[in-house]
Amino acid sequence: MRWVWEWVRVPAPTPPPDTIPRGLMQxxxxxxxxxxxxxxxxxxxxxFAAPAILYVLLVFVIPVFFLVYLxxxxxxxxxxxxxxxxxxxxxxxxxxxxxxxxxLTSAKFVLFAVPTTLILSLLAATACSRxxxxxxxxxxxxxxxxxxxxxxxxxxxIWLWLFNPAYGLFNTILGKFGLAPVPWLTDVNTVLPSLAIxxxxxxxxxxxxxxxxxxxxxxxxxxxxxxxxxAKPWQAFLKITLPLLNPQIVMVSIIEVIxxxxxxxxxxxxxxxxxxxxxxxxxxxxxDTAFRYNELNxxxxxxxxxxxxxxxxxxxxxxxxxxxxxx
Amino acid sequence: MASKIxxxxxxxxxxxxxxxxxxxxxxxxxxxxxxxxxxxxxxLIPFVWTALTGFKTFEEIYRFPITWLPDNIFNFTNxxxxxxxxxxxxxxxxxxxxxxxxxxxxVILCAISGYAFAKLRFRGRELAFAxxxxxxxxxxxxxxxxxxxxxxxxxxxxxxPGIVGPNFMSALGIFxxxxxxxxxxxxxxxxxxxxxxxxxxxxxxxxxxxxxxxIATLVVLKFILSWNDFLWxxxxxxxxxxMTLTVGMQTFITGFVIDFRLLSAAATISVLPMIVLFVLAQxxxxxxxxxxxxx
Numbered sequence: 093m094r095w096v097w098e099w100v101r102v103p104a105p106t107p108p109p110d111t112i113p114r115g116l117m118q119x120x121x122x123x124x125x126x127x128x129x130x131x132x133x134x135x136x137x138x139x140f141a142a143p144a145i146l147y148v149l150l151v152f153v154i155p156v157f158f159l160v161y162l163x164x165x166x167x168x169x170x171x172x173x174x175x176x177x178x179x180x181x182x183x184x185x186x187x188x189x190x191x192x193x194x195x196l197t198s199a200k201f202v203l204f205a206v207p208t209t210l211i212l213s214l215l216a217a218t219a220c221s222r223x224x225x226x227x228x229x230x231x232x233x234x235x236x237x238x239x240x241x242x243x244x245x246x247x248x249x250i251w252l253w254l255f256n257p258a259y260g261l262f263n264t265i266l267g268k269f270g271l272a273p274v275p276w277l278t279d280v281n282t283v284l285p286s287l288a289i290x291x292x293x294x295x296x297x298x299x300x301x302x303x304x305x306x307x308x309x310x311x312x313x314x315x316x317x318x319x320x321x322x323a324k325p326w327q328a329f330l331k332i333t334l335p336l337l338n339p340q341i342v343m344v345s346i347i348e349v350i351x352x353x354x355x356x357x358x359x360x361x362x363x364x365x366x367x368x369x370x371x372x373x374x375x376x377x378x379x380d381t382a383f384r385y386n387e388l389n390x391x392x393x394x395x396x397x398x399x400x401x402x403x404x405x406x407x408x409x410x411x412x413x414x415x416x417x418x419x
Numbered sequence: 420m421a422s423k424i425x426x427x428x429x430x431x432x433x434x435x436x437x438x439x440x441x442x443x444x445x446x447x448x449x450x451x452x453x454x455x456x457x458x459x460x461x462x463l464i465p466f467v468w469t470a471l472t473g474f475k476t477f478e479e480i481y482r483f484p485i486t487w488l489p490d491n492i493f494n495f496t497n498x499x500x501x502x503x504x505x506x507x508x509x510x511x512x513x514x515x516x517x518x519x520x521x522x523x524x525x526v527i528l529c530a531i532s533g534y535a536f537a538k539l540r541f542r543g544r545e546l547a548f549a550x551x552x553x554x555x556x557x558x559x560x561x562x563x564x565x566x567x568x569x570x571x572x573x574x575x576x577x578x579x580p581g582i583v584g585p586n587f588m589s590a591l592g593i594f595x596x597x598x599x600x601x602x603x604x605x606x607x608x609x610x611x612x613x614x615x616x617x618x619x620x621x622x623x624x625x626x627x628x629x630x631x632x633x634i635a636t637l638v639v640l641k642f643i644l645s646w647n648d649f650l651w652x653x654x655x656x657x658x659x660x661x662m663t664l665t666v667g668m669q670t671f672i673t674g675f676v677i678d679f680r681l682l683s684a685a686a687t688i689s690v691l692p693m694i695v696l697f698v699l700a701q702x703x704x705x706x707x708x709x710x711x712x713x714x
Contacts (some may be wrong), residue, residue: 140532144532150564246513249686259483302712350558356650
């Protein structure tokens, strides 16, 4: 995401003037002909860029048009393309109660998962930063990063045991402290927070790594000056660390909001959208509509609406974040 | 400690004891370490439990109150069942094969295109690269459905080319290669051209030889992402023999019945290569994963 706007903001370097010297013989209005070298460069440019261009067409442009096609034309996986149906499918998707409730579920999931992840990873990164007096910081950073490199498909199910209301670890621990057992993934009200705990587990290390990199960039002198002025550590955190870490915080929140919004494998693996659709996120809904109920048109329309939504969010975020942050 | 006592001057100990700041500092360190340590335990528990459960019997798994260590630590029965009764070797092989194809073809194609975007001037370059960037921020969760339909039209569902699918190249890979190749001085390329090297020769002898670090990052990145990939192989692999490890192990979950023993054994096999890779190349893995997340 960050790269995109860096690329947009930084003007492309102006190409050096053409290699042919403009001599007296050349009339100004004459078309500047490319030297043989430049012609070759042009051709090889196209040739070498061809894989990328084809790739973008195949994996991005055509699929998006395909989504539009899916919403406008009848499609069945066996019979192939059918008749034009206009906005019928789109209207069906818009009027679909389950779809909107799945969007709402995703939004709620973002609210549960993202702020928790952000705050915890920020604190953990600060505690493990260069300035922190704690021992074993490097080891801790590595341990916290472990879930980022492993597949959720391999680790999600073990959470079913951790969360199990009867014999799971969490309730065992709660029981040790004399607390009432929590139904975790099996209750409509606790399922999303429980999934959010899993989300924190998966994403904490990643966010922490970015914050750690950001913290390394804050000059030590600022903290020294603050200490001389008699600032407490928490004051330094609030007045120096937080404002100077703003770019990283913004970046991480964007990544996590979009990441949480498009969550698929967490609910697919842990709850299958249950109980009572309480954890049915948008992407899971699209997946089920397409592959479980074979309603490809409806799934296409749902995906298209979701695409537009993500597009709008991305554009808004690009606008918000491309403002220069000055200290 | 001993030297501290030996070289102590009068008043040293008293001063230390009287300093409230130091006591608060030490208390802070202890408290911080406790919290972070608990956090680390929380991060590790799923892995530890997975590894341990792989050695347990049915009875032990549902035992209450729970026991951590398996009764017989060298109980490889679950791994035996996994090998004998399920095509788990095939799943493992599929994962390896799919990752390998993704890595090799991505490195080659991304290096070629990255060179074009970084060093060659041609009309439409900016537009094409804008397309790459657009693809970079496009969530795969939106395009997987039309991509699946395209694949099914091409009769590629449930085949290896289909399972590799969009992973044969990557927008992120093009981006990484372009950024790196831009840093290679133009003079090298000009000198080679003057000496009569072809563009292919330049690509092979100069660009590829010099972009080792970027290629290494790309290899690590591609390995992690395709080894762990779930949504795409889940859609594309439809018979048991074509599944990758991440998809195959889901067959141990049928409705609400979960075979924790076999799942844990399979999950351990799936997670272990990643942990080994991470331990061997921490820096590069962290950098690669940050790259993959910063889309």
